[in-house]
Amino acid sequence: MLPILYFGTEDQKQHFLPKLCSGEWKASYCLTEPSSGSDALSAKTRADLTEDGKHYLLSGQKMWITNAGFADLMIVFAQVGGTQFTGLLVEAKSPGITLGAEEKKMGIKGSSTRQVFFDKVAVPVDNVLGEIGKGHLIAFNALNIGRFKLGNMAMGGAKKAASISIQYANERIQFKQPISSFGAIQFKLAQQAIEVFTLESAVYRVSNLLLQQKEQLIEQGESLEHALLKAAEEYAIECAAIKVAGSEYLDYVVDEAVQIHGGYGFSEEYTPAMAYRDQRINRIYEGTNEINRMLMINMLLKRATTGAIDMVGPAWEVQKELTKMPGMQKPEGKFGYEDKSLADYKKLALMVLGAAVKMQMDGQLNLKEEQEILMNGADLLVDIYMAESLLLRLKKLESTGKYRLPEVYDAILSVSFHDLNARMAKTATDALCSFASGDLLKTFLLGVKRFTAYPPTNIKEKRRIIAAHLIEENEYTL
Ligand SMILES: Cc1cc2nc3c(=O)[nH]c(=O)nc-3n(C[C@H](O)[C@H](O)[C@H](O)COP(=O)(O)OP(=O)(O)OC[C@H]3O[C@@H](n4cnc5c(N)ncnc54)[C@H](O)[C@@H]3O)c2cc1C
Missing domain, CATH: 2.40.110.10 (Butyryl-CoA Dehydrogenase, subunit A, domain 2)
Structure with missing residues (x-):
């Protein structure tokens, strides 16, 4: 249609x-x-x-x-x-x-x-x-919304798979106790819930952006169809990010659903087997995840080269910042560490992408031939977008008096940022080592250290807090 x-x-x-x-x-x-x-x-x-x-x-x-x-x-x-x-x-x-x-x-x-x-x-x-x-305009524009919808469907599937996992873990007795009492299983239940909650945050964020943009364009006199089309074009990078993250989060959730069910997870008589098989296509259609990753970076670089966004300026500022002494103070506010870390992760992404673009402009790098670096860049973008969506949601819940599960929400945030911090460092290092060397690489790696400084936390205990809530509720109710 x-x-x-x-x-x-x-x-x-x-x-x-x-x-x-x-x-x-x-x-x-x-x-x-x-x-x-x-x-x-x-x-x-x-x-x-x-x-x-x-x-x-x-x-x-x-x-x-x-x-x-x-x-x-x-x-x-x-x-x-x-x-x-x-x-x-x-x-x-x-x-x-x-x-x-x-x-x-x-x-x-x-x-x-x-x-x-x-x-x-x-x-x-x-x-x-x-x-x-002009068929390409039709083919590619229809895919933008298709990708957004795929993220929504992944969210629904992941919620269901998470609930089935919790229920089974509560029912299944081994060593005279429900398997949900084991830390190894609690880890999985908590991690499934974190991924569903984060995906949901991003999906609602993008729906709202699409809706606002559509309404604004209609107010400016555009027809409904043009407004819908242009809104999806404006947020094409976000739609691709939702597709990639949604399909890969769902991947994790259903894979662990099978694992939590043990041998029964491998039986077609139980739901996880079907969920496991059904979800696999999501990384393939609506543009494979590799194509979507490349698309994201290409769209971003295109916007940078046409002046729609300034990337080189901020990237240069970040490089200057690296020469200053770090001033590590305790950030203010409930979400201080997350705000600070998110700002740092954006600096890190700018440092990596800005440096790569600069080398490309100097003729030392041809990014089209360096897909591994493009994939790293896309991973940085997706990770930042998902984490920011999670943080924005929790801030909104807090500011509107709806932070109804404080301990659980705090735990979700800490575990997410803890994991993200390590992933950002790894992805950025992989990218930098792929195109920089010598003193330049050393400086960049100092930057990686500087911009991935989220404080360590007892994530085992925090995952247990999340799992305890899910086990008590006997379904995903976050
Ligand atoms: C169940 C199902 C339903 C579908 N429904 C429809 C439909 O209704 N309409 C329709 O038109 N199509 C449909 N498709 C097709 C689907 O969109 C394609 O399968 C998909 O776009 C990938 O194309 P391909 O299978 O030819 O894989 P290929 O393009 O051959 O890709 C193979 C692998 O190479 C990678 N690759 C390809 N090019 C590059 C590149 N430049 N750089 C790096 N890696 C690359 C891919 O990411 C992938 O991992 C459907 C497919 C399936 C399985």
Whole structure:
């Protein structure tokens, strides 16, 4: 529905959207082909204008198409005239369309996933979606919101898997006691809850940003569809971060759900096995997590080079700061250490990315050829965004008198920042060692030490506090 809402003509919207909204019709989105997945624009499916100029003849093959088995409408991307990547609205009953067999998938077996073959399918010229040769705008913009939605679904799945884990850990008796009484299991329950709570914080944060941006654009006179489209474009980096973090947090949560269930976790008669298989696809579709990581950094660098954001200036300031003596005082306020650390983590990311960009500008580095560094950069961004979302949520709960589980919330924050501190140091060091050397590297590594100084805390006890609450509630209720 979204590609039609965003890019359709008024006639196309009137014709297709009511039936799709009511559920009378189902749609599928046909972008991927056997030889073009991540490299979607290299699609070979082509559409050629007929001599009378009334139709395009569509021929080619699409792969992994969700809903293919029962879709009434297909949004198909094809090269018009062999070179112009374009979106087409194709009715599934059109002569010349055939389907492959249902794919035998590892998970999400309730969804229909099939190949779709097009053999000279006549598509009326009025069914071109958007402009000829501008299909990439449709394909990529639809993915922005898709990524955000994927993060939401991951959050729901993770909550459910966390609750199932708590309930099972309370029920299962070994060595004459529930396994939830063991520290090793409490660690897992607490960690699952931290990841769900953090993901939820980021998902609600991005929903709010999208909503505010949409409303602001409507106030400025934009139509609803343009406002939705532009809001998703503005927050494309955040949508990608939610997709990456959501799918990887869910990964952890369901993996530990299997482990907590022991042998029963490996049985198809218990839910964790299905959850484990079903969640795996999330790191692959809506752009693989590798592609999303690269996208995030590329979008950020693009905004930096077009002047939309200033990265080199702050990065330079951070480098100057490194030459001063550190003034380590106890920061003020309930969230003082977290505020200070978050500011430091941002400086660290700026130091790493700023240095890499500077070396690229000096011709000493070609980041396109150094994906490992791009991945490190994206990890820094995702980690900072997730931690900041968690902190903002807890601050908001506190300032509005809704900090209802003080000990548990404090513990979640401490454990998160403790772990984050170590991850930031490792990721930044990995990146810096990959492109700097000698005295420059030594200075940068001092910076890593300076900017990852979150005070050590007894995380074992803190995880136990979180676990005790979950065990008492017998489900995820944070
Ligand atoms: C169940 C399911 C449902 C799907 N539904 C749909 C659908 O409805 N419509 C649709 O159009 N598609 C759909 N897809 C396709 C999905 O979007 C693609 O599988 C996905 O984009 C990855 O493409 P690929 O499988 O060709 O992998 P590839 O692109 O071949 O990637 C293989 C590996 O290489 C990595 N890689 C690729 N390029 C690079 C690069 N430049 N740098 C670094 N690493 C790289 C990837 O990250 C990945 O790890 C679905 C897939 C599945 C499995």
